[in-house]
Amino acid sequence: MPLAVGEIVDLPAPVAQHAIKVLRLQGGDALTLFNGTGGEYAGRVAGIERARASVEIVDWLDRERESPLSITLVQALQAGEKMDLTIQKSVELGVRRIVPVFSRRSVLRLAGERARRRLEHWRGVVAAACEQCGRNRLPEVAVPENLEDWLNRKRDAVALRVMLAPSAARSLAQLPVPPVGGSVELLIGAEGGLTPAETELAARGGFLPVRLGPRILRTETAGLAALAAIQYLWGDLKEETTDV
Numbered sequence: 001m002p003l004a005v006g007e008i009v010d011l012p013a014p015v016a017q018h019a020i021k022v023l024r025l026q027g028g029d030a031l032t033l034f035n036g037t038g039g040e041y042a043g044r045v046a047g048i049e050r051a052r053a054s055v056e057i058v059d060w061l062d063r064e065r066e067s068p069l070s071i072t073l074v075q076a077l078q079a080g081e082k083m084d085l086t087i088q089k090s091v092e093l094g095v096r097r098i099v100p101v102f103s104r105r106s107v108l109r110l111a112g113e114r115a116r117r118r119l120e121h122w123r124g125v126v127a128a129a130c131e132q133c134g135r136n137r138l139p140e141v142a143v144p145e146n147l148e149d150w151l152n153r154k155r156d157a158v159a160l161r162v163m164l165a166p167s168a169a170r171s172l173a174q175l176p177v178p179p180v181g182g183s184v185e186l187l188i189g190a191e192g193g194l195t196p197a198e199t200e201l202a203a204r205g206g207f208l209p210v211r212l213g214p215r216i217l218r219t220e221t222a223g224l225a226a227l228a229a230i231q232y233l234w235g236d237l238k239e240e241t242t243d244v
Contacts, residue, residue, distance in 0.1 A: 003033060003041050008056045015131075016053040019045075031055065036127070036138035039063060065135050067094040069235040070183040072159075073223055076103035076147060076190035082220040083108070087122050087141070091129035093227040094235060096183075097140045098122075101147040105192035110144055119143060147198060151205045155185070163187040163194070163202050164226060165209035166216050172229050175208060184230055188223040 003009065011019060019025045025045050033041040033055065042059040073095045075086055087098055100122070102109070110118055122141045130138060155161075160178045162185070178184055187194075187207055194202065203209070212225055231237040 003035050003057055005041070005057050005060055008046050008054050011053045011055060013051065017051055019053050020048060020051065025053070033057065034136035036136070038137050040136050063136065066137055067231060067235045068181065069178060069231070070096045071227065071230060072097040072099060072183065072185045073227065074099045074101055074150065074185060074187045075223055076101055076188060076219070077106040077108040077110070077144065078190060078219055079107040083122070084125050086220055086223055087125050088129045089224050090227055091126050091135065091139055092133045093224065094231055095139055095227060097142065099142045099150065100144040101150055102144060103147045103190050103198060104195045106190040115144060148201060151201050155205070159183040159185050161185045161187070161205065161207040162210055163199070163207040164212060164222050165199070166211055168209035168211040170210050172210050172212070172226070172233060175210065178234055186223065186226055186230065188219060191219055
């Protein structure tokens with residue numbers, strides 16, 4: 001929703017409920033608001049009435065918490081709560097875009113109204129994760145589609161494209177460093193992994209197979225471990241030091 005200094009706004013119902021029942025905020029308490037497009041607003045609680053909370057916006061803060069590396073996670077649909085976990089933690093790890101795809105071994109299948117509701121749910125997971133980790137830009141969650149359809153479309157030629165493969169000859173650290181302001185696309189399979197045909201199609205599309213150590217990781221672990229490693233190698237998890 002639009003925000004401006006000097007305005008008094010009502011918090012959306014879920015946010016108000018969290019502020020009142022979980023954070024136990026009261027009149028006059030300070031809080032930070034964001035609308036997903038960057039920057040933050042300093043505010044204070046103007047009033048609380050049952051499940052309703054209003055906030056006075058007192059200042060604009062030009063703060064940026066995005067990684068300099070744009071990462072797209074192409075995640076084959078996972079069953080149960082695994083997809084929620086992957087989306088939540090990938091947002092915390094700084095992913096810029098999430099593309100849910102149907103792979104041949106995906107257990108979860110979505111269509112029609114069920115797919116629309118799940119997409120809205122995932123976008124809610126993204127917003128809640130941003131609130132928790134302090135990001136003020138909402139990562140995109142794309143409409144789910146077939147992996148082969150996604151791979152067959154023309155993509156950004158300058159992106160470093162990576163997929164995990166236990167038998168790969170190289171590790172992430174042996175790949176070329178993305179250029180400053182560059183991007184990475186990370187492909188992760190479902191519970192049963194990618195099929196040989198999907199792996200071959202991805203390789204033809206420029207995806208480089210890499211390994212993450214000697215162990216085979218579950219789908220809900222693989223993507224998050226790879227994201228953390230990518231951010232450490234080329235993103236913003238590796239702190240700069242002045243020691244020589």
